[in-house]
Amino acid sequence: MEMAFTVRLLLLLIPSFFVVPISVFSQTDGKVAAGASLSATAGNNSSWLSPSGDFAFGFRQLENKDLFLLSIWYAKIPDRTIVWYANGDSPVAPKGSVVNLTANDGLVLTSPQGQQLWKSETIVGVVAFGVLNDTGNFVLEDDNSESLWETFKNPTHTMLPGQDIEKGGKLSSQQSETNFSKGRFQLRMQNDGNLVLNSINLPTEFANQPYYASGTTGESNSSTAGTKLEFNSSGYMYVLRENGQKFNLKAETVSARSYYLRATLNFDGVFAQYYHPRNSTGNVSWSRVWSLPDNICKMVVESGLGVCGYNSICTLKSERPTCECPSGFSLLDSNDPYGDCKPDFIQGCEEDELSPTKDLYEVQVLTNIDWPTSDYMQFYPYTADGCNESCFSDCLCAVAIFRSETCWKKKLPLSNGRVDIGLNSQAFIKVRKGNSTLQVPQLPRPDDKKRKNQTALIRVGSALLGTSAFVNFILIAIVWLGFLVIYKKKHGKSNQQVLDLNLRSFSYEELEEATNGFKEELGKGAFGVVYKGILQIGSGVQVAVKKLNFVLQDSEKEFKTELNIIGQTHHKNLVRLVGYCDQGQQRLLVYEFLSNGTLASFLFGDTKPSWRQRIDVAFGVATGLLYLHEECSTQIIHCDIKPQNILLDDYYYARIADFGLAKLLMMNQSQTHTAIRGTKGYVAPEWFRNMAITTKVDVYSFGVVLLEVICCRRSVDMETSSDERAILTDWVYDCYLEGVLDAVVDYEVEPLQDKTKLERFVMVAIWCIQEDPSLRPTMRKVVQMLEGVVEVHVPPCPSPYNRTG
Numbered sequence: 001m002e003m004a005f006t007v008r009l010l011l012l013l014i015p016s017f018f019v020v021p022i023s024v025f026s027q028t029d030g031k032v033a034a035g036a037s038l039s040a041t042a043g044n045n046s047s048w049l050s051p052s053g054d055f056a057f058g059f060r061q062l063e064n065k066d067l068f069l070l071s072i073w074y075a076k077i078p079d080r081t082i083v084w085y086a087n088g089d090s091p092v093a094p095k096g097s098v099v100n101l102t103a104n105d106g107l108v109l110t111s112p113q114g115q116q117l118w119k120s121e122t123i124v125g126v127v128a129f130g131v132l133n134d135t136g137n138f139v140l141e142d143d144n145s146e147s148l149w150e151t152f153k154n155p156t157h158t159m160l161p162g163q164d165i166e167k168g169g170k171l172s173s174q175q176s177e178t179n180f181s182k183g184r185f186q187l188r189m190q191n192d193g194n195l196v197l198n199s200i201n202l203p204t205e206f207a208n209q210p211y212y213a214s215g216t217t218g219e220s221n222s223s224t225a226g227t228k229l230e231f232n233s234s235g236y237m238y239v240l241r242e243n244g245q246k247f248n249l250k251a252e253t254v255s256a257r258s259y260y261l262r263a264t265l266n267f268d269g270v271f272a273q274y275y276h277p278r279n280s281t282g283n284v285s286w287s288r289v290w291s292l293p294d295n296i297c298k299m300v301v302e303s304g305l306g307v308c309g310y311n312s313i314c315t316l317k318s319e320r321p322t323c324e325c326p327s328g329f330s331l332l333d334s335n336d337p338y339g340d341c342k343p344d345f346i347q348g349c350e351e352d353e354l355s356p357t358k359d360l361y362e363v364q365v366l367t368n369i370d371w372p373t374s375d376y377m378q379f380y381p382y383t384a385d386g387c388n389e390s391c392f393s394d395c396l397c398a399v400a401i402f403r404s405e406t407c408w409k410k411k412l413p414l415s416n417g418r419v420d421i422g423l424n425s426q427a428f429i430k431v432r433k434g435n436s437t438l439q440v441p442q443l444p445r446p447d448d449k450k451r452k453n454q455t456a457l458i459r460v461g462s463a464l465l466g467t468s469a470f471v472n473f474i475l476i477a478i479v480w481l482g483f484l485v486i487y488k489k490k491h492g493k494s495n496q497q498v499l500d501l502n503l504r505s506f507s508y509e510e511l512e513e514a515t516n517g518f519k520e521e522l523g524k525g526a527f528g529v530v531y532k533g534i535l536q537i538g539s540g541v542q543v544a545v546k547k548l549n550f551v552l553q554d555s556e557k558e559f560k561t562e563l564n565i566i567g568q569t570h571h572k573n574l575v576r577l578v579g580y581c582d583q584g585q586q587r588l589l590v591y592e593f594l595s596n597g598t599l600a601s602f603l604f605g606d607t608k609p610s611w612r613q614r615i616d617v618a619f620g621v622a623t624g625l626l627y628l629h630e631e632c633s634t635q636i637i638h639c640d641i642k643p644q645n646i647l648l649d650d651y652y653y654a655r656i657a658d659f660g661l662a663k664l665l666m667m668n669q670s671q672t673h674t675a676i677r678g679t680k681g682y683v684a685p686e687w688f689r690n691m692a693i694t695t696k697v698d699v700y701s702f703g704v705v706l707l708e709v710i711c712c713r714r715s716v717d718m719e720t721s722s723d724e725r726a727i728l729t730d731w732v733y734d735c736y737l738e739g740v741l742d743a744v745v746d747y748e749v750e751p752l753q754d755k756t757k758l759e760r761f762v763m764v765a766i767w768c769i770q771e772d773p774s775l776r777p778t779m780r781k782v783v784q785m786l787e788g789v790v791e792v793h794v795p796p797c798p799s800p801y802n803r804t805g
């Protein structure tokens, strides 16, 4: 027994033993005398540590085990993120390379053959020491501890707190996630005081127009011109002006005391600040504080590439760009998802002469996609049909974009492609007919082969969900295409000409069949009854069909607009809308089917979910709402957040349902009996007070739901609770005041062992249920407070005017 226990204990200890770095054994004062050297060999000591052991300087073995990178990295965290590297013509050094700390030349990196690979810039003076500071700065000092050279003054892609960039200085991105060669993006502090982000046309340094500029040029008054970019030791980043004022890049940051902070120009051109807990015991990684620019997909480079390669389309995903080829195109280099796409067919006037165009091509229509450059002809005023026709019959034309009565004809290669939601454009893409055009574009994903058959495709398409928006979009487009083909065969005509971005239109009969005559009811809500259905696609796809019980008069267009907005939301914590039916008076919505029911049955059922599961649910709902409020193309206020509207997927992740419907219903205001949209117990007071309805109503409801999740009981419980406990919000606040949180979790062990988090969650909930909407935090703040990234202050009484009891 004892033996087994000891072994187990040892096994438990071993992993953390490896995570806790070598620094435990070799605390130094970070000082290395001239004459020292490090060599790039696996297994030997090949780094110097800062006094605290936070940073290491030395050789890092790369994926290709024969290559090393002379660099500085975080030594205490498992992913050992690199913050600086020696970037000569070739930043990587072969195995056996040596770096010497020399008195006259500073750091000198030599290959095993004796060839000099890199050295620190000309040093004026004699180097006595190298010092790796706890700030992450490696400094070469002379005998008087004067700095002769430092990595902070010679940055690569990352800035750390305490570091600044003077006029003329810059950061350079690396080539790709794993290749440290010089990349296409720069952050420059220009001599005119402006801080800019721009791409360059490699191999030259030719800088394209900036895609971000701070505007601190001092044009109106030279005293406001920028002097340098500072990342101060509290984590704030700003351009310091001549007059001492600060232009903050972003107002937020997190505590530099509890977190490692860094600001990195990523290989995809996004400049972002990140944080990572200093004491990371678990499996945590870097999180983003902010990023610039807001949407890099919208950058336009007149004579060059955007973020993505030629013919590719950029989609923003978690504030980072992803690139995908349109269908009919595939990656030129399948290992470089950010690279160019080539057409899977040959197009040209000579080829086209061989047979009539009609037989050669068909047109795919995508909405909200644009390639803003690459056009050679523009028509105005014009019609969509004319635009399509004109491109179709022009052998030079590859794509036509139609928007606001204007038609642009474009030729290959297309550049700066992006998804631009809200643009309301149609792209008519000519692709060659026949078996080749129906092939799946070669998305850079491992399960490619499976997609080659429609059955599998449709299953993936409907299982969808959770993958990149663009992949979904591509999939749906392909699925659609598949449908079109099937329909053509069945009905001898194409039943719909325009492919919506990602929604399918169903006929009422189809859905009647799918639900077996609306037989199995899954639930009833404010908006209608939900039925289970199976679409007869492949081996059947389970869906939830919602029959809306309100009639929209003369608002077919608004209905479509709203649906398009809902259809364009893609988030792991939202239930996906797959399609709709809009036939006569019938309005139905088709959603993905989720297997694990509602949060209500999960929380208030027979077995209490674990504390861990409840925390996950709380985070899920919060991030889903944050997305609806701030991150999707059009802000969506849910208006009816409650456990019945939150579903759980196979992994018990929370997914918000019914978002976007409140607006639909509101369009139909005259038809409804009450203007109050939410559900009793969850609605914010402003609904009753004729105040503006903002996202803060959702914050209120979230607060109530959060308390229910914490306590595993309903917000109003007259039956089983005593009077002072009947209203959950009041009771929890009282318990909080009296410092008896044990009671709110019914003396459950897990949350009590996790008491700081319990207390934090309760405080966040109390902030959310403030009667005064302006006191409630935004969902972004809520997420940060739940995560513990920002401090949660003591909340005031939620309802100061009408406390019951």
Ligand SMILES: *[C@@H]1O[C@H](CO)[C@@H](O)[C@H](O)[C@H]1NC(C)=O
Binding pocket: 041, 042, 043, 044
């Ligand atoms: C470590 O370095 C020593 C001498 O520099 C060498 O003899 C030894 O083989 C090295 N060990 C490994 C594992 O590379």
Ligand SMILES: *[C@@H]1O[C@H](CO)[C@@H](O)[C@H](O)[C@H]1NC(C)=O
Binding pocket: 025, 026, 045
């Ligand atoms: C290698 O590390 C050990 C401690 O782990 C230290 O005692 C030794 O001096 C180091 N050797 C060199 C050459 O830095």
Ligand SMILES: *[C@@H]1O[C@H](CO)[C@@H](O)[C@H](O)[C@H]1NC(C)=O
Binding pocket: 036, 037, 098, 099, 100, 102, 108, 110
């Ligand atoms: C660098 O250091 C190594 C090992 O200390 C030594 O053999 C070599 O001669 C040094 N090279 C230079 C250029 O100083």
Ligand SMILES: *[C@@H]1O[C@H](CO)[C@@H](O)[C@H](O)[C@H]1NC(C)=O
Binding pocket: 133, 134, 135, 137, 139, 147
């Ligand atoms: C090294 O870091 C300390 C604080 O950790 C700072 O006071 C000192 O100025 C730094 N030295 C250099 C050369 O950056």
Ligand SMILES: *[C@@H]1O[C@H](CO)[C@@H](O)[C@H](O)[C@H]1NC(C)=O
Binding pocket: 092, 175, 179, 180, 181
């Ligand atoms: C990194 O990219 C450069 C430029 O494209 C290329 O020459 C080099 O071989 C790449 N390095 C690695 C390790 O793949």
Ligand SMILES: *[C@@H]1O[C@H](CO)[C@@H](O)[C@H](O)[C@H]1NC(C)=O
Binding pocket: 220, 221, 222, 223, 243
């Ligand atoms: C520039 O602004 C400063 C205050 O910020 C003011 O004192 C000064 O007169 C201004 N100069 C001009 C030329 O407007």
Ligand SMILES: *[C@@H]1O[C@H](CO)[C@@H](O)[C@H](O)[C@H]1NC(C)=O
Binding pocket: 232, 233, 234, 235, 236, 246
């Ligand atoms: C950093 O900048 C912020 C914002 O200007 C300021 O509040 C803070 O005091 C600064 N911290 C330090 C250490 O200078």
Ligand SMILES: *[C@@H]1O[C@H](CO)[C@@H](O)[C@H](O)[C@H]1NC(C)=O
Binding pocket: 257, 258, 278, 279
């Ligand atoms: C990190 O952990 C150490 C020891 O566990 C503790 O002394 C220190 O205060 C912690 N630091 C932070 C910022 O939590």
Ligand SMILES: *[C@@H]1O[C@H](CO)[C@@H](O)[C@H](O)[C@H]1NC(C)=O
Binding pocket: 283
């Ligand atoms: C850490 O978490 C990530 C995702 O959150 C997961 O993919 C990975 O397997 C985890 N690693 C460990 C060692 O648990």
Ligand SMILES: *[C@@H]1O[C@H](CO)[C@@H](O)[C@H](O)[C@H]1NC(C)=O
Binding pocket: 435, 436
């Ligand atoms: C397309 O069809 C032709 C004739 O039916 C066939 O020879 C060719 O191999 C097919 N191509 C592909 C990629 O399936």
Ligand SMILES: *[C@@H]1O[C@H](CO)[C@@H](O)[C@H](O)[C@H]1NC(C)=O
Binding pocket: 450, 453, 454, 455, 456
């Ligand atoms: C399509 O894929 C499914 C499952 O992936 C498989 O069962 C079926 O046989 C495939 N059909 C064809 C025609 O390849």
Ligand SMILES: *[C@@H]1O[C@H](CO)[C@@H](O)[C@H](O)[C@H]1NC(C)=O
Binding pocket: 363, 365, 385, 388, 389, 392, 497, 498
């Ligand atoms: C575009 O034009 C072609 C050729 O006339 C036609 O076959 C196709 O249906 C049109 N597509 C749309 C969406 O108008």
